[in-house]
Amino acid sequence: MEKTCHQHRNCLRKHTENEAPVVPEPALLESPPPDLPRTQIIERTRHRHADVRRLVEAGWTISAIGRRLNLDRKTVRRFRDTDIDQLLASAHERRPAGVLEPFKPYLNTRFTETEGQVSGSRLFLEIRERGYRGSRQVVRRHLAALRAGTVEPVRADIPSPRKITSWIMRPREALTESQERRLLEVRLACPDITRACDLARAFADLVRYQRGYLLLAWIRQAETDAPKPMSGFAGFLRRDLDAVTAGLTLTWSSGVVEGHVNRVKTLKRAMYGRASFELLRTRILNQP
Structure with a gap:
């Protein structure tokens, strides 16, 4: 019996020695989170x-923290109850709002002119010279969306009526090349502006060079082929044709009198309810 147990122990020892040793599996190492870019939103x-x-650890209330940091109560509560990693991840996904908005009209114009055959890097360099401070990826993303048709193209920059009027009424030699080009684009886009521009410049020449003898011909042309506001203006001129013709022909002018009247009215408005009539009279008579 003892011999059998001894043989059994020897066999078990040999079997154990022949088996490969059990090596524990190495623990999985967690990779560190990627470093977030040091953008303004992340740092803030x-x-x-x-x-x-x-301030929370110092015992401040939410309202007191909001007043101290100039934050809303909801914002203070979110920063108090949310982990920093989650806040940073949310901030990393955000994009600065409105960074590209002022430059979208220019991008839209360049995209249309080149029929979409312009690179995002080229557009990025062009708008950076014009004051853009965003990233290159934002420009590329917007350009890709324009090519894919997933966003509506931003309307090109349209000059205001006041600006168009200043271009029309200004002497041609006083316009820059850029202003002449923009005015030509507006005239090609709107036939009414083209007719109004030609008539307005002709009337400006009548006033500037005192060509009153051409006034009646100008009125007839404006009443025949002109936008409604300008044809109405021509009708008012016809009602007092002799006086307007004299004003555009003779060297006499009531401009000096009108200037004095305007000066008196300005003084009256400035002194209304604050000074006596004697002081008003003295200022009017003594001021050159």
Whole structure:
């Protein structure tokens, strides 16, 4: 019996020695989170979270923290109850609002002119010279969306009526090349503006060079082929044709008198309810 047990122990020892040793599997190492870019939003989130946590630990209330940091109560509560990693991840996904908005009309114009055959890097360099401070990826993303048709193209920059009027009424030699080009684009886009531009410049020449003898011909042309506001203006001129013709022909003018009247009215408005009539009379008579 003892011999059998001894043989059994020897066999078990040999079997154990022949088996390969069991090596424990190495523990999986967690990779560190990727470093977030040091953008303005990321840094602001870090500092705001640190300030909120510091004041909370000091025993400040949510309302007091909001007044101290100029934050809304909901914002203070979110920074108090949310982990910093989650706040940073949310800040990393955000994009600065409106960074590209002022430059979208220019991008739309360039995209249309080149029929979409312009690179995002080229557009990025062009708008950076015009004051853009965003990233290159934002420009490329917007350009890709324009090519894919997933966003509506932004309407090109349209000059205001006041600006168009200033281009029309200004002497041609006083316009820059850019202003002449923009005015030509507006005239090609709107036939009514083209007719109004030609008639307005002709009338400006009548006033500037005192060509009153051409006034009746101008009125007839404006009443025949002109936008409604300008044809109405021509009708008012016809009602007092002799006086207007004299004003565009003779060297006499009531401009000096009108200037004095305007000066008196300005003084009256400035002194109304604050000074006596004697002081008003003295200022009117003594001021050159």
